[in-house]
Amino acid sequence: MQKALVIDPVKCTGCKQCELACSYVKEGEFNPAKSRIRVFDFHQDARFVPYTCTQCAEAWCQRACPVDAITTNEWGVKEVHDGLCVGCKVCIIACPFGTVNYNASTGKVIKCDECGGDPACVKACPTDAIIYMDVEQAGFGKMRQWAAKTDTAAQATQ
Amino acid sequence: MHHVILGAGPAGVIAADTLRKHDAGAKITLMSAEDEPPYSRMAIPYFLSSQIDEEGTYLRQDHGHYKNQGIELLRARAGAVDANNQTIALEDGGEVQYDRLLIATGASPVHPRVEGLDLPGVHTCWTLEDARAILDRAHKGDDVVLMGAGFIGSIILEALVSRDVKLNVVEMGDRMVARMMDETAGGMLKRWCEEHGVAVLTGTRITQITRSKDRLDVALSSGKSLRAKLVVVAAGIAPNIGFLEGSGIKTRQGVKVDGFMRTSAPHVYAAGDVAQAKDLSTGEFSVLAIQPVAADHGRIAALNMAGHATPHAGSLNMNVLATIGLVSSSFGAWDGVEGGMSAATSDADAYRYLRLEFDGDRLAGAQGVGLTDHIGVARGLIGTRLRLGRWKDVLMKSPERLAEAYVACAQGIR
The missing domain is CATH 3.50.50.60 (FAD/NAD(P)-binding domain)
Known part of the structure; x- marks a missing residue:
């Protein structure tokens, strides 16, 4: 079964608990700059948009990696293996969503791995703006449609 | 089949x-x-x-x-x-x-017509075999000359620096990574290298390499010469x-x-x-x-x-580079398109630079120094030809809000 993070920006109040939870669980520090999820603030429109990796079926980051450091686990999640990652950063420019980032203190790239099936951001979100559910029920197509338009073939859907 | x-x-x-x-x-x-x-x-x-x-x-x-x-x-x-x-x-x-x-x-690798490029101790850096030869010769304190400071040369530069060699870089063009970034960015990279103890001689050619005993002498168009144990050639491919x-x-x-x-x-x-x-x-x-x-x-x-007709709509030129830890990247028409508008922000002391190029209200190209957060959105924006609408005006004033503009447009926040 494939599960996915499903984000409903309308429910987001911009409290950024998800960013803190993510950086704490993944990096051991409360540092939003190292969070795998980011909440974008649109003050003027009173909107907040939590934003993270959509775990593309055919992932640009994975294919662009020159050393096979990004693999797909049983839940369809793309994981970066620190032991193999050389920090070349090709994945961070290849990902058209900008959801793979570089961690200068480790020299490796970081991206959402859904915390191995128990995402910290979901637990931290007080308003259910981020939930974790079956891919089939999630109406997950929207971001992947974006993906399809981004590249040279409709690869994210295959 | x-x-x-x-x-x-x-x-x-x-x-x-x-x-x-x-x-x-x-x-x-x-x-x-x-x-x-x-x-x-x-x-x-x-x-x-x-x-x-x-x-x-x-x-x-x-x-x-x-x-x-x-x-x-x-x-x-x-x-x-x-x-x-x-x-x-x-x-x-x-x-x-x-x-x-x-x-x-x-x-x-391209071998420029320079006398002495076939001497022992002169290597390209392209194959694993090349790499083994370089590993043999580049040790702490050794004099090394790197020919070429294009994209590949600049990546090799970082590897050589990490081996603690005494490095001189010779580039015939007027700046580093000339086919990837503009003068401002190229200048920043050069200044960064020099600040980290690496001499970068731009606008300079290697005219001849000669060997005496176990030492190479690298003659330059400036009339000076450099001694080296190893010369690494990165003059293009x-x-x-x-x-x-x-x-x-x-x-x-x-x-x-x-x-x-x-x-x-x-x-x-x-x-x-x-x-x-x-x-x-x-x-x-x-x-x-x-x-x-x-x-x-x-x-x-x-x-x-395999028989699945799949069109190739075109690929986007993009590069990312770390130069002694300073990360730079460029995407698409980083040098602009005819009739397009341009926006840039820079902080020379902090080694940060971002320049965006627009085609109407679409992003056509981008280049940055010292920035890594969410930079992939440049590919997303250029590749989708997403219309930025009023966000283009925002970016003209504040190019650093690029990721925000992408998310906003993707979410219909116009």
């Missing part, structure tokens, strides 16, 4: 894997001219800096990958292609018959198309392909550094010798070879 792939770099390996996925029963032969398991040239600098061992450069980390996928690895170099009879003549004799052929032979002479397969800059990665000969495709394919930014057909493009090409060519 027998698919033959010439070249076991990223384009070739990705094509082989894709073929297996989409043409389960086919025979797949992956030919490599080098006596190594398929590896990534891009990983070589990290091998040089001892971050990884040789195995860390391999394109597939699972030792049994090719066997498990039923991909036959063949150590051979193609001498010629007979497109009428669908055969490849191997350089050391023998012949391989194909039903579908992928030319993914990559590129090789050119597609490996020589073996196609007389084959009837059309080549120019590289192997010309159409919008389905097909060459001019039936059943013959090309991908990666050797292919002259569509550039998304210019609409023209050119060689874009970079890893993500090789990955795209390899996959799309393989889908077409």
Whole structure:
């Protein structure tokens, strides 16, 4: 079964608990700059948009990696293996969503791995703006449609 | 069905894997001219800096990958292609018959006409074999001269610095990474290098290299000379198309392909550094010798070879580079398009720079220094040709709000 993070920006109040939870669980520090999820603030429109990796079926980051450091686990999640990652950063420019980032203190790239099936951001979100559910029920197509338009073939859907 | 792939770099390996996925029963032969398991040239600098061992450069980390996928690895170099009879003549004799052929032979370093480039102690940095030779010669305190500060040269630069050699960089152009970034960015990189103890001589040519005993003397166009134990040549690369002479397969800059990665000969495709394919930014057909493009090409060519007609809408030129820890990147038409508008922000002391180029209200190109957060959105915005609407005005004033603009437009926050 494939599960996915499903984000409903309308429910987001911009409290950024998800960013803190993510950086704490993944990096051991409360540092939003190292969070795998980011909440974008649109003050003027009173909107907040939590934003993270959509775990593309055919992932640009994975294919662009020159050393096979990004693999797909049983839940369809793309994981970066620190032991193999050389920090070349090709994945961070290849990902058209900008959801793979570089961690200068480790020299490796970081991206959402859904915390191995128990995402910290979901637990931290007080308003259910981020939930974790079956891919089939999630109406997950929207971001992947974006993906399809981004590249040279409709690869994210295959 | 027998698919033959010439070249076991990223384009070739990705094509082989894709073929297996989409043409389960086919025979797949992956030919490599080098006596190594398929590896990534891009990983070589990290091998040089001892971050990884040789195995860390391999394109597939699972030792049994090719066997498990039923991909036959063949150590051979193609001498010629007979497109009428669908055969490849191997350089050391023998012949391989194909039903579908992928030319993914990559590129090789260019050797400028400079006397002494064939001397012992002068090396290109392209293959694992080159890397081993450099590892042998570049030790702490050794004098090393790097010829070329383009993209590849600049990546090697970082690896050499990590080996604590005494490095001098000689670049004939007016700046570093001239084909990737503008004067401001190139100037920033040079100043950064100098601040970190690496001399970068731009606007300077190497005119001659001579050897006396175990020492190389590198003569420069400025009249000065540098001594070196090792000279590393990174003067550019050119597609490996020589073996196609007389084959009837059309080549120019590289192997010309159409919008389905097909060459001019039936059943013959090309991908990666050797292919002259569509550039998304210019609409023209050119060689874009970079890893993500090789990955795209390899996959799309393989889908077409497997009978799934898949158009190639064009690839985006993009590069990312770390120079002694300073990260820079560029995307698409970073130098602008005719009639387009431009916005830039820079902080020279902090080594931060971002320049955006627009085509109407669409992003056409971007370049940045010292920025890594969410920079992939530049690819997303350029690739989707997403209309920015009022966000273009926001970006004209505040280019650093690029990721925000992307998310806003994707979410319909106009």
